[in-house]
Amino acid sequence: MRCIYFPQSECGGNNNSRGRERALRGASKKYMPRIAICGAVLSSSACYPAAFVSEVRLDHFRPFQPPHRLFSAYMPSVPDAALPFSSDENSRPEAGSGNVPPQPPTVTPAQSADVRKKIRRLFSRAKSLTRHSQYDEAILLLRQILELDPADGHSYLALARIYSRRSLAGGIGSEGYSDEARRIFGQGLEACGENIHLLQAWAVHEAANPSIAREFFDRAMLVDRSNPYVCHAYGLMEMRGGNIERARSLWYAGLSRQPTSALACSLGHLEFAHRRSAEDARHVYAYCLDRVGSERERGEVLLAWATLEERRGDVQRARHLIKMVLKRSPGDGRAHVALARLEGRLNRAKGGKGGTGRRGGVVRKVLAEASKTVDPTLVGDGRIFNVWATLEAKEGNFDKARKILAEAVESFPNDHTILQAAGKVEEMSGKTVKAEEFYRRSVRLQPSAHSLLSLAMIEIKKAKRGNSSNFHIKRAKDLFEEAILVDPRHGAVYNAYGTMELGRGCNNAARDVFVRAVRANCTDAASVYHGLAKVELSSGDVERARGALQEGLVRTA
Numbered sequence: 001m002r003c004i005y006f007p008q009s010e011c012g013g014n015n016n017s018r019g020r021e022r023a024l025r026g027a028s029k030k031y032m033p034r035i036a037i038c039g040a041v042l043s044s045s046a047c048y049p050a051a052f053v054s055e056v057r058l059d060h061f062r063p064f065q066p067p068h069r070l071f072s073a074y075m076p077s078v079p080d081a082a083l084p085f086s087s088d089e090n091s092r093p094e095a096g097s098g099n100v101p102p103q104p105p106t107v108t109p110a111q112s113a114d115v116r117k118k119i120r121r122l123f124s125r126a127k128s129l130t131r132h133s134q135y136d137e138a139i140l141l142l143r144q145i146l147e148l149d150p151a152d153g154h155s156y157l158a159l160a161r162i163y164s165r166r167s168l169a170g171g172i173g174s175e176g177y178s179d180e181a182r183r184i185f186g187q188g189l190e191a192c193g194e195n196i197h198l199l200q201a202w203a204v205h206e207a208a209n210p211s212i213a214r215e216f217f218d219r220a221m222l223v224d225r226s227n228p229y230v231c232h233a234y235g236l237m238e239m240r241g242g243n244i245e246r247a248r249s250l251w252y253a254g255l256s257r258q259p260t261s262a263l264a265c266s267l268g269h270l271e272f273a274h275r276r277s278a279e280d281a282r283h284v285y286a287y288c289l290d291r292v293g294s295e296r297e298r299g300e301v302l303l304a305w306a307t308l309e310e311r312r313g314d315v316q317r318a319r320h321l322i323k324m325v326l327k328r329s330p331g332d333g334r335a336h337v338a339l340a341r342l343e344g345r346l347n348r349a350k351g352g353k354g355g356t357g358r359r360g361g362v363v364r365k366v367l368a369e370a371s372k373t374v375d376p377t378l379v380g381d382g383r384i385f386n387v388w389a390t391l392e393a394k395e396g397n398f399d400k401a402r403k404i405l406a407e408a409v410e411s412f413p414n415d416h417t418i419l420q421a422a423g424k425v426e427e428m429s430g431k432t433v434k435a436e437e438f439y440r441r442s443v444r445l446q447p448s449a450h451s452l453l454s455l456a457m458i459e460i461k462k463a464k465r466g467n468s469s470n471f472h473i474k475r476a477k478d479l480f481e482e483a484i485l486v487d488p489r490h491g492a493v494y495n496a497y498g499t500m501e502l503g504r505g506c507n508n509a510a511r512d513v514f515v516r517a518v519r520a521n522c523t524d525a526a527s528v529y530h531g532l533a534k535v536e537l538s539s540g541d542v543e544r545a546r547g548a549l550q551e552g553l554v555r556t557a
Contacts (some may be wrong), residue, residue, distance in 0.1 A: 019396065029453060109556055119145050119152065126158060133447045133486055133536050153195045156188030160198070168488040168520055169481070181205055196223045200230050207237050208300075208443055208519060226257030232266065239266075240521060246275050255288065261297035264288035265304040278312055296531040300333055311539060333383040336370035340387070363391055374411075379427040382412035386421045398429045416446040423454060449490040452483035476500065484516075491517065491524030498531050510535045526556045 088497045113512030129138035143160040160181045169179035185202040189195060203216035217234040220227065235247035251267040254260070261331040264284055271281040273503055285305040299534040306321035318340060325335035344363040356487030367388040374384060382414050405422045412418060423438030436458050456479035463472035480497040483490060494517035499508035514532040522528060529552025536545035 003244075055268050100305060100340065105557065115148055119148055123154060123158070126155075130158065133482065135166065150193045152189060153192040153198065156184055156192065157195075157197055157201055159199060160188065160205070161186040164201070165488060166485065167205075169484045169516075178205075194219060194223050196220050196227060197231065199223070200233055203237075204233055207240075207521070210241055212235055212238060219343060225251050225518075228254040228258045228260045228263055230254075232260070232262050235266065236295040239270070243273075244270065259286070259288040261292050261300040261304075264292065264301045268304055268308065272308055272311075278308060281308055295329055299329055299335060303334060305336055305344075310342065310345075315342070318342060328494070331374050332541060333374065336374070336384050337387050340366035340370070363390065382408040382415050382418050385411075386417055389421055389425060393425045394427050398425060401425045414445065416442045416451070418450060419445065419452070420448065420451050423451070427454070427458075432461070447482070447486050447494055449483040449487035452479050452486065453490070453493050455479050456483065459495060473500075473516075475505070488520050489522040491522040491528055494520075494522055495524065495531055502531075502535055507535055507539050511539075526552055528552075529555070 002229045013518040027427075036402060065130035076557045081102050098219040098308075123178040126138040126141040126145075129135070129141070139159060139162060142155045144158075145155040146153055148445050149155075163177045163184065167175070167181060182202070183200055184207070185205070188198045189202075192198065199220035203220065205211045214234075217230060217237075220230045221234075224230065231250045235254075238244075238250065248267070249271055251263050251270070254263045255267065264287075268281040268284045271277045271284060282305070285301055285308075288301055289298060292301060301327045302321050306318040309315075309321065310318040319339070322335050322339045322342065324338070326330055329335070340363045344364050347362040366385055370384050371388065387402050389401040389404040391407070392398075392404065402422070402425060405425065407420055408415070409422075419438050419442035423435045423442065425435075426432075426438060427435035436455065439455050439458075442448065443455070457475040459472045460474035460478065463469040463476070477497075482491060483493045484497075487493070494513055498510045498517070500511035501507075501513060511532070514535060517528040518525075518532070531549050533545040533548040533552075536542075536548060
């Protein structure tokens with residue numbers, strides 16, 4: 001592949017876009033039918049630097065016209081900010097040069113069709129076991145696959161992620177799990193070469209040590225400098241560390257190659273929430289809208305855009321954007337729920353002191369109409385029924401809520417969140433035994449931190465009644481630990497766990513829980529730091545309590 005860079009002098013100067021285009025078209029005739037043009041993807045103001053590489057088919061060739069000034073003024077700075085290597089083509093390592101090992105074939109010639117079928121069967125079973133938190137059984141199957149095919153990158157990745165998840169959950173033995181994850185990542189890279197998926201996963205595993213994580217992210221970007229998934233994960237780490245501009249540059253780099261809804265939503269939020277630029281956020285959404293890969297992703301972008309417009313006070317535009325999603329995908333449960341909530345908030349604003357009842361009436365009406373149009377064969381979940389039933393329960397209409405959820409279970413038998421909502425309804429109505437039954441059914445269908453947390457809270461209630469309190473506390477601890485294993489960043493689980501230990505007078509155990517939450521960079525960081533401060537105050541250490549609150553303010557700013 002031949003790479004060509006056209007200096008501005010050969011492109012007709014700084015402001016002559018027609019001259020640049022003529023130079024490019026002349027070069028396209030001179031070189032091979034499929035060429036890589038470096039720095040020749042044009043904006044209206046200047047050539048992009050050679051670090052930007054785009055493959056262009058001649059029959060589809062046209063100069064790039066950025067949809068907004070950000071893509072011409074900002075994106076050229078991405079490579080220098082985001083990448084550790086020079087834009088000079090000769091400085092990039094080639095496969096087999098010693099820097100980047102050549103990729104092995106996915107299937108070795110020695111493997112028979114029977115062996116390949118067995119590998120696929122074992123891997124499918126291992127994935128199912130992992131989803132149901134049966135990690136030990138999944139590990140055995142994945143190791144069995146690696147005995148059959150020592151270069152199976154998928155199995156190295158799945159195996160390392162299990163150990164990484166266990167290490168992120170903290171607790172006893174977590175360091176050993178972390179070291180084992182690193183060992184497997186290393187073995188995978190040795191067997192499979194510079195596998196971008198292994199490199200990204202290793203970088204995410206090392207996110208608590210940004211300098212180490214950056215090394216692996218940078219190696220992944222050497223393999224594919226604008227991979228959208230690597231750019232998104234890298235940017236999230238930088239964002240959490242307060243490096244807003246670096247995160248921004250990485251996300252723009254990903255958008256330049258392959259826009260995804262995750263990149264669009266993260267970047268739009270950054271532009272509006274951190275840079276106070278609604279205009280830039282709108283242009284990001286507009287740019288990605290027709291470039292994302294699926295209708296589902298397009299819906300996510302439109303819903304993020306609608307949220308922006310509502311926060312800006314333009315309710316009519318927000319409603320229009322949500323209805324655009326429904327026009328494209330009439331059965332999209334997310335859009336129906338978003339529209340119902342929007343109409344409820346709007347009704348409450350118009351009604352002044354109309355109260356929850358009036359708002360609830362509007363929301364119920366929208367959800368009831370939406371439930372009649374939803375096609376269970378097209379929609380993967382019953383969130384419309386879930387939200388509707390929860391609203392009815394909050395209004396005290398428990399029988400109505402049960403009826404709605406019973407219908408939802410028939411339509412969506414594999415949606416564990418419906419059983420979760422049914423448990424919540426029963427708990428709200430005071431029927432703890434029924435609630436526990438629904439939560440357990442939900443966990444059997446698919447373990448989730450929310451259902452496990454609810455079960456743990458029921459055990460705490462049982463312990464407070466004085467009957468076999470130690471037994472119930474132990475069960476609650478086991479459920480909390482399982483919930484953390486399922487979702488190591490679920491802030492509510494850590495908060496409930498730490499509060500339970502603090503209430504029992506176990507300050508050291510409570511502190512350990514909240515420290516684990518901080519290390520896991522969990523959600524609801526404000527509550528976690530508040531809980532940690534309460535532990536320190538209970539221990540009589542005012543300075544440490546003040547330090548925890550100050551750190552929490554910095555992290556949540």
